[in-house]
Amino acid sequence: MARCIWVFVFLLMAGTAFSQVLNNATQTNPVDYSQPRQYIIADITVSGANFLVPSALVSITGLKIGDEITVPGEDISRAIQKLWEQGILGDVEVFITKTEGDRIWLNFSLTERPRLADFAFTGINKTQADALKGKVPLQKGKIVTDAVLNSTRNAIRKYYSEKSYLNAKVNIVQRPSTTLPNSVVLDIAIDKGDKVKIGEIDIVGNETFTDKKLKRQLKKTKEKKFYKIFTSSKYQKAEYETDKELLLDFYNSEGYRDAVIVSDSVYRISDDRLGIRLVIDEGTRYYYRNIVWKGNYLYDDAYLTRVLGIEKGDVYNQQELEKRINYNPTGGIDVSGLYQNDGYLFSSIDPVEVAIIGDSIDLEMRVFEGPQATINKVRVTGNDKTSDHVILRELRTIPGQKYSRDDLIRSRNELAGLGYFDPEQIGMVPVPNQADGTVDINYSVVERPNDQISLSGGWGGPIGAVGTVGLTLNNFSTRKLFNLSEWRPIPSGDGQRLSLNVQANGKYFQSYSLSFTEPWLGGRKRNSFSVSLFKTVRRIPGDADQRLNVDGAAISLGRRLNWPDDFFYMNHSLSFNRYNLNNYPLFQGFGSQRFDNGTSNSISLVNTVGRSSIDNPTFPRRGSSISLSMNLTPPYSLFADRKNQYEFIEFNKFMFDASYFINLAGNLVLNTRAHFGFLGTYSADEQIGPFERFKLGGSGLGGANIFVGTEFIGLRGYDDERVVNIDDQTLRSAGGVAYDKFVLEARYLISPNPAATIYGLAFVEAGNNFGSYERFNPFKLYRSTGVGARIFMAAFGMLGFDYGWRLDTLPGGENDKRGMFHFIIGQQIR
Numbered sequence: 001m002a003r004c005i006w007v008f009v010f011l012l013m014a015g016t017a018f019s020q021v022l023n024n025a026t027q028t029n030p031v032d033y034s035q036p037r038q039y040i041i042a043d044i045t046v047s048g049a050n051f052l053v054p055s056a057l058v059s060i061t062g063l064k065i066g067d068e069i070t071v072p073g074e075d076i077s078r079a080i081q082k083l084w085e086q087g088i089l090g091d092v093e094v095f096i097t098k099t100e101g102d103r104i105w106l107n108f109s110l111t112e113r114p115r116l117a118d119f120a121f122t123g124i125n126k127t128q129a130d131a132l133k134g135k136v137p138l139q140k141g142k143i144v145t146d147a148v149l150n151s152t153r154n155a156i157r158k159y160y161s162e163k164s165y166l167n168a169k170v171n172i173v174q175r176p177s178t179t180l181p182n183s184v185v186l187d188i189a190i191d192k193g194d195k196v197k198i199g200e201i202d203i204v205g206n207e208t209f210t211d212k213k214l215k216r217q218l219k220k221t222k223e224k225k226f227y228k229i230f231t232s233s234k235y236q237k238a239e240y241e242t243d244k245e246l247l248l249d250f251y252n253s254e255g256y257r258d259a260v261i262v263s264d265s266v267y268r269i270s271d272d273r274l275g276i277r278l279v280i281d282e283g284t285r286y287y288y289r290n291i292v293w294k295g296n297y298l299y300d301d302a303y304l305t306r307v308l309g310i311e312k313g314d315v316y317n318q319q320e321l322e323k324r325i326n327y328n329p330t331g332g333i334d335v336s337g338l339y340q341n342d343g344y345l346f347s348s349i350d351p352v353e354v355a356i357i358g359d360s361i362d363l364e365m366r367v368f369e370g371p372q373a374t375i376n377k378v379r380v381t382g383n384d385k386t387s388d389h390v391i392l393r394e395l396r397t398i399p400g401q402k403y404s405r406d407d408l409i410r411s412r413n414e415l416a417g418l419g420y421f422d423p424e425q426i427g428m429v430p431v432p433n434q435a436d437g438t439v440d441i442n443y444s445v446v447e448r449p450n451d452q453i454s455l456s457g458g459w460g461g462p463i464g465a466v467g468t469v470g471l472t473l474n475n476f477s478t479r480k481l482f483n484l485s486e487w488r489p490i491p492s493g494d495g496q497r498l499s500l501n502v503q504a505n506g507k508y509f510q511s512y513s514l515s516f517t518e519p520w521l522g523g524r525k526r527n528s529f530s531v532s533l534f535k536t537v538r539r540i541p542g543d544a545d546q547r548l549n550v551d552g553a554a555i556s557l558g559r560r561l562n563w564p565d566d567f568f569y570m571n572h573s574l575s576f577n578r579y580n581l582n583n584y585p586l587f588q589g590f591g592s593q594r595f596d597n598g599t600s601n602s603i604s605l606v607n608t609v610g611r612s613s614i615d616n617p618t619f620p621r622r623g624s625s626i627s628l629s630m631n632l633t634p635p636y637s638l639f640a641d642r643k644n645q646y647e648f649i650e651f652n653k654f655m656f657d658a659s660y661f662i663n664l665a666g667n668l669v670l671n672t673r674a675h676f677g678f679l680g681t682y683s684a685d686e687q688i689g690p691f692e693r694f695k696l697g698g699s700g701l702g703g704a705n706i707f708v709g710t711e712f713i714g715l716r717g718y719d720d721e722r723v724v725n726i727d728d729q730t731l732r733s734a735g736g737v738a739y740d741k742f743v744l745e746a747r748y749l750i751s752p753n754p755a756a757t758i759y760g761l762a763f764v765e766a767g768n769n770f771g772s773y774e775r776f777n778p779f780k781l782y783r784s785t786g787v788g789a790r791i792f793m794a795a796f797g798m799l800g801f802d803y804g805w806r807l808d809t810l811p812g813g814e815n816d817k818r819g820m821f822h823f824i825i826g827q828q829i830r
Helices: 054-061 074-085 126-133 146-161 211-217 237-253 301-308 318-325 335-340 388-392 405-418 729-734
Strands: 006-012 017-023 037-047 068-071 089-100 103-112 115-122 169-176 183-191 197-204 260-270 273-281 287-294 348-357 360-368 374-381 427-433 438-444 452-459 465-476 496-504 509-518 527-540 543-560 568-582 597-612 623-632 652-665 668-680 694-696 711-713 738-751 757-770 782-793 797-806 819-825
Touching: 037 054, 037 089, 054 074, 054 103, 068 074, 074 089, 074 103, 115 126, 126 146, 146 169, 146 183, 197 211, 197 260, 211 237, 237 260, 237 273, 237 318, 287 301, 301 335, 301 360, 318 335, 318 348, 335 348, 335 405, 374 388, 405 427, 405 438, 668 711, 694 738, 694 757, 757 797, 782 819
Parallel strands: 017 089, 037 103, 115 183, 197 273, 287 360, 374 438, 694 711
Antiparallel strands: 006 017, 037 068, 089 103, 169 183, 260 273, 348 360, 427 438, 452 465, 465 496, 496 509, 509 527, 527 543, 543 568, 568 597, 597 623, 623 652, 652 668, 668 738, 738 757, 757 782, 782 797, 797 819
């Protein structure tokens, strides 16, 4: 029986490829390609597939054994086209290997596209190459298709387009791999070209606002000017489109609700300069006329209008209207909040423009109050370390109570205040169920490290170098202390605080302190309990017999108040300090008495009342903090004539601190602060001693201080502890008895990352420290200004630096430096 080979050519996709159908089998009925005939597929085989799975390829063709096909016909052509559409093959040929009667055997002979062995960039530096590797759709071992190559080119062009390289060129060359079969290496040559800047912005049609004012609304689209050193002028299409929306938002906020950008065009000025032309139709400026309320039963029209805060004749501002109706992100009052704080979660207010007459608009506020919502379930997720009860006790949203939006926000602030979670990632999602009038609330948190270790060194004057080692465990658990399985590496999760600090330079100075705080004593109410112990040993260098030992302990109890509101708190603290002196000149220069041997005792009660509503302890955006404290010892001088006034120390001290935060815009916050302090005695005959005095100036960190109660207050731009309004050198070194300080500080959040929260600041501040009340003058202030930065790292707390420039000259300080750097440790209160 003779063997014949018939070749059948299928043309595909406008000549991009072709396939051959060959009949090389012994046949009783040879295939006649001039006469189409029906066949039943007896078998389908695949040859040439080294990496691809044959059965998967057969599945892609859409053909299977038992199918009836026409030869010649469209069935095989469609099968080949389906394989081509996958983009994974370089060539496809179909062979008829055998026919018997109406049965036919097919073989698909394939050539696979090469796979990616490696790729490399040329024409750019390593930093850019590393950045591009994460942006291009190239994976080693994957098939190199035309789509992959085009996507790679587009990704590279987009990357450089965002950096203002609009003329970037990309050339991709494939070369066979020398190590892997059927694989290629891609050489990606990049020519960035020159940066293309915006040379001019031409605005046409604006009559109410100047070009300069309108250009300021374009936040990311700026002209290149020689004097704009720090202003980016790169062109990015996405940001340009966003800026056009911002421009219209500005017009709408000024009452021009019909303002439109008629046309805009981007054109070339030169190879490295673009021009932008915006044609604007401002339209008419509109005003509010009549505002009426419909559907409100809980609150009358007059009250809702007062809360809305819009009066007849005000400029029509749709964005402001939405804020006053719905949630205002700046914390201002809104109508929706009025209803939601009373449980009406399902309420809605729909403003409808019912009439436009001339330049005036009538609004109808259509109110749907609905039923009150009751909290059903409260869930918390994400707390891998902190115990559930620590979180739940801080929440104001309790199952069975009415829903309140203020309670929801307050709960979020309370969780942020713990310091255990990333404040930027605290989620709170109400899930309402209108069918039964309930709402579930889902909280989500992201734990962050909050234990801190401190290692530092400094110079302690005559005693030399002083080293400090400190460890603070902010989420400690005594409940898990004896459960070894909970030591990971320490028992934690119950919100207790344990702190240990050691300072020493060896022989001449050692200081040890230990403190413990339970924020919820008894677990039912927000009553905090703290206890602390400390010991200090100080020797005069060169004379081992001159020594001072200080031993002390303190116990305190704090609680949250419900009146005037539950932002108020009160703390009571009882402390005892014992000073043992051995030929130590501690009290020289204070009064007629000299006391350098013996024991001195200090028993004092500190009472503090305050209010705090800040929303974030690391970077507050809004809220305030105010406190008044009284530190009192028994009035010994009123009961008896004391022969030794230092045996039992007597004083009364009053401190006032106030801080207020305003969110100006986005991450820009204004902080204003005021601080006052006064130290006195109970008897006019009793002189104020060296204890509990105020030292003002510099960073406010203080040195190796043995006077436990000394208050160190910063005043940037001046030397540490240098500011005091008195000529007596002894009292100057001891500190003042009254001080005042005022601060105006603008802060900008640079990075909210919980691993390293960073913000910059600029400040103006003024203060003074007075050695006697005769010299006290609250308007006599030493001023300074400057800039700085802060970085909060969980392991080390708040760190930062400031550069302050003094604006005034201290008495005897004509030769002092005008500007100086200050290193900052910790979250400073004063």
